[in-house]
Amino acid sequence: MNTLLQTYRIPLLMVLASLVFYWSFAYQLERSDFIKLLSLYAALFFLFYKLIQTNAGNYKFLFWTGIAFRAAFLLAIPNLSQDFYRFLWDGRLLIEGINPYLSTPNSFALTEMKGIYQAQQLINGMGALNASHYSNYPPVSQFVYAIAALFAGSSILGSVIVLRLVLIAADIGILLFGKKLLEKLNLPKHYIFWFFLNPFIIIELTGNLHFEGVMVFFLVAALYFMVVKKWLWSALFLGLSVSTKLIPLLFLPLLLPYFLSRFPDKITAFKKLSLYYLTVFGTVLLLFLPFLSEAFIQNFSKTISLWFVNFEFNASVYYLIRWIGFETVGWNIIGTVGKILPVVVVLFVMYLSFFRKTKNGSQLLILMLFGICFYHQIF
Known part of the structure; x- marks a missing residue:
């Protein structure tokens, strides 16, 4: 035990210091306190760099460190973004059988809000700008919001915890598929920890509940299956990624030169790519x-x-x-x-x-x- 502590003394101290900073980020930081925000970010990025630099080959240690950092946010209400209030609103509408795309929160009368727990609190939390616009979150995101409403529909903190657990699971999925993808590309496997332990990723995804994490999970899975030439699975996962956030639509044209390089015959390449696109858009449409x-x-x-x-x-x-x-x-x-x-x-x-x-x-x-x-x- 003493030998173990001596071996990991410096890394454990860095982890402990990072946990203190993440805890301060999650529970003490005021959004307007720019100096504290910048100082915490700077300290966390320095410790993040040193942790990977000194423990690049210790995958188990880096994995559990990343889990611990995310767990620090588990009971925190996001303090740098108010988008999550809209996520909870959309999820609770869906559970009530109401299409979240057909009305704005501000358009609901008081009598219509009675079936939605904490409706006014959610509207106040999301802000006037968000409440005055229709939802633009695609269906996979809406499905996860509905899960949060299903399991904790009467508690804002409970719903936040459910969303956070989903995002942590997505990050673990990114780690697993990312590691496999790096192996296939003949790149060092520990590169994935530049994502998994990145303070910006941890704070914005786990901390502030932004669903780019779920989108990236599906995208990385799609890239992995593409590299191993499992085209159908790749297209299905890319469709799921687009159905979480629309941004991956940007990548579809970039597949043209890749498919042309995979198939010597251009006609075959165009046929494969057309089928791939049809599968992606078919998944999104479904x-x-x-x-x-x-x-x-x-x-x-x-x-x-x-x-x-x-x-x-x-x-x-x-x-x-x-x-x-x-x-x-x-x-x-x-x-x-x-x-x-x-x-x-x-x-x-x-x-x-x-x-x-x-x-x-x-x-x-x-x-x-x-x-x-x-x-x-x-x-």
Whole structure:
């Protein structure tokens, strides 16, 4: 025992310090306290780097360390995002048999809220902006929200715990499939811990309950099955990823050069790719099918349009565009430019698809990295 403690003394001290910082992040941090936020992030990233640097080959230790860091958030209400209130709202509507895509929270009368536990508290929590718009969360996300409502529909904290457990399970899935994918790509397996122990990942996914974690799990599984040439499974998982968050749609054109490199005959490659696309879109359509209606299409497309045109997520780009607008024409031109920016993203992705070669899975991942980075730089 003494030998074990001596061997792991420094790593255990780093883990303990990280747990203290994560606990402070989860239960003590005020959203407006920028200095404390930045200091905690800096300390956690330093410890994260040192932990992997000194324990790269100790997979069990790094795995349980990542689980412990996530467990620190288990009983915490997210303090850096209020999106989860909308998740709980949508889930509780679904359990009541109400289509969450057909109405905004603000449109509910007091009498209609009686069947929804803590309805007014959820609306107040999500904020006026969120409550005034239709839901834009795809069906897999809605299904998980409904699970939270099913098991803890009368408790906000209980629902948060259910969502958190799902996200932790997704992170474990990413670790398992990511490790297998790295092996197939002849890359060091411990690279997956740069994801699994990353403070940003732990705080944003487990801490703030953002469902990119579930999306990435399905995406990594899709990539693994693609590399081992199990095309049907890959397409099914990619469809599930799109049905969790729409972002992976961005990657579909990038599969063209990869399929062309996998099949010497171009006709065969196009046939395989067409079948792959059909499976992806068929999966997405099947999952959306219970919600489909003319009103759903109008509401969902309207909300997605607002995402690109009205919401200023990337301040560095949007503030620059706004400044140019005021300097040139005297008003904020984001309403016009916002309609052009998605086209710019699509053109960039098409450039990557048609003018960049992809000979293997590693190069496909690089193209995906370029595509998603460009997307997030714009939005």
